[in-house]
Amino acid sequence: MGAGVVGVATAWYLAKAGHQVAVVDRQPGAGLETSFANGGQVSPCHAEPWANPSTPLKALKWLGREDAPLIFRWRRWDPLLWAWSARFLLNCTAARARRNIDRTLRIAVYSRSCLRQLRQETGIEYDQKTLGILHVYRDPREYAHAVAASELMSKLGLERLVKTPAEAEAIEPALAAVRPQLAGAIFTPDDESGDAHLFTQRLAALCAERGVTFHYDTQIHGLEWDAGRLTGLATSGGSLKADAFVMALGSWSPRLARQVGVSLPIYPAKGYSATLVVGDDSRAPSVSITDDEHKMVYSRLGNRLRCAGTAELAGWNSELTAARTRALVGHAQALFPGAGDYAAAELWTGLRPATPDSVPILGRTPVPNLFLNTGHGTLGWTMGCGSGRILADIISGRPPDVDLSGLGMDRFGRP
Ligand SMILES: Cc1cc2nc3c(=O)[nH]c(=O)nc-3n(C[C@H](O)[C@H](O)[C@H](O)COP(=O)(O)OP(=O)(O)OC[C@H]3O[C@@H](n4cnc5c(N)ncnc54)[C@H](O)[C@@H]3O)c2cc1C
Numbered sequence: 171m172g173a174g175v176v177g178v179a180t181a182w183y184l185a186k187a188g189h190q191v192a193v194v195d196r197q198p199g200a201g202l203e204t205s206f207a208n209g210g211q212v213s214p215c216h217a218e219p220w221a222n223p224s225t226p227l228k229a230l231k232w233l234g235r236e237d238a239p240l241i242f243r244w245r246r247w248d249p250l251l252w253a254w255s256a257r258f259l260l261n262c263t264a265a266r267a268r269r270n271i272d273r274t275l276r277i278a279v280y281s282r283s284c285l286r287q288l289r290q291e292t293g294i295e296y297d298q299k300t301l302g303i304l305h306v307y308r309d310p311r312e313y314a315h316a317v318a319a320s321e322l323m324s325k326l327g328l329e330r331l332v333k334t335p336a337e338a339e340a341i342e343p344a345l346a347a348v349r350p351q352l353a354g355a356i357f358t359p360d361d362e363s364g365d366a367h368l369f370t371q372r373l374a375a376l377c378a379e380r381g382v383t384f385h386y387d388t389q390i391h392g393l394e395w396d397a398g399r400l401t402g403l404a405t406s407g408g409s410l411k412a413d414a415f416v417m418a419l420g421s422w423s424p425r426l427a428r429q430v431g432v433s434l435p436i437y438p439a440k441g442y443s444a445t446l447v448v449g450d451d452s453r454a455p456s457v458s459i460t461d462d463e464h465k466m467v468y469s470r471l472g473n474r475l476r477c478a479g480t481a482e483l484a485g486w487n488s489e490l491t492a493a494r495t496r497a498l499v500g501h502a503q504a505l506f507p508g509a510g511d512y513a514a515a516e517l518w519t520g521l522r523p524a525t526p527d528s529v530p531i532l533g534r535t536p537v538p539n540l541f542l543n544t545g546h547g548t549l550g551w552t553m554g555c556g557s558g559r560i561l562a563d564i565i566s567g568r569p570p571d572v573d574l575s576g577l578g579m580d581r582f583g584r585p
Pocket of ligand 1: 171172173174175176177194195196197201202203204205206207208209210211212213388389390391418419420421422440441442443467478479480519520521522523543544545546547548549550551552553
């Protein structure tokens, strides 16, 4: 269920393992919802969860600001958001943030190596760049906090290098205009970037060559079950039968899962992106950049620059709002002035399937033939290949390469 980057990667590894696979999606092609115009980063370095000790105070400071990097619309009548926010707050302790970094890194680093292997095996091209990711900071306090988190990630096996502003400019010369404002930077040389949509479409084509069937333009209305097991999907194209089912519906997973008593704490975190054609090569970055203070990332995709980020928890709505679009484009223009025509940028929003602890939900459910591959939040492109491979291993009865403790739905208590 679902032909986003996560669903298609799952189909790929299942087909490789010898299974007969069908993918169902309501869109006319693969990767057309949240996987469409995301930030493009393959970024284990982004493993620090939103829920960390500094977030509650920041969220309070940002209250009422339409251009804030992170907005909770608590005033709405939305019990799902309130329940999700309560769990989010419980994850804002230092100990839980450390635990969640460990869980995220485990799967993100594995996934990056699966992506590399897949690239080698298939020769797939998706405007990828393997130049690393550079985090930049203007505020010395934010920088000090980031250096501490980075030390933890280094201890957990991710190489991260602390850099001065001059060293940051040497890594990415397009930062020249803002160098005087920088407090410092952190470089992750092994991280990558690329177009998730292009990757998903091309991987879907490779899946089709291996015999995977795609049912596009097909809405899944319900799960059919009998004697405690799923038997099929009730869809706009009729009933589809199978032995095992993987739910990879991103932000829409909880609605269907609820039908069989599986409650998933996934809430949509709306993000924005702007994509512009690069006008001046020397002013647009080639190395992927993260500006944590504004919750924005930048990736060079061929001759385009993708600027993406910010988060708004306001239900399942993907409207563009003027204030947030202005803020996003304004931040991009301030960091990379003259990179291209920002006024002509293509604007987009997508709904990240966010869990309160920023860790995805993988593996088994109490329904023996229903499996989950969802809740990847800010890192679905980063974790897509690894999660797909893990699911294929579980369904094939092989032990996955990664320790799955803390990655399943059991961490949220009783279903
Ligand atoms: C602004 C922004 C920037 C981001 N930047 C990055 C980044 O730099 N790096 C990174 O790793 N991640 C990033 N992400 C996160 C990443 O895009 C998501 O985690 C990822 O796309 C989730 O993939 P998915 O396959 O789970 O969901 P989706 O891509 O949303 O796929 C789910 C699919 O299910 C289908 N579907 C849903 N309900 C039904 C139904 N009832 N019937 C039939 N089909 C259905 C949908 O059509 C969709 O195709 C970003 C997200 C946003 C919004």
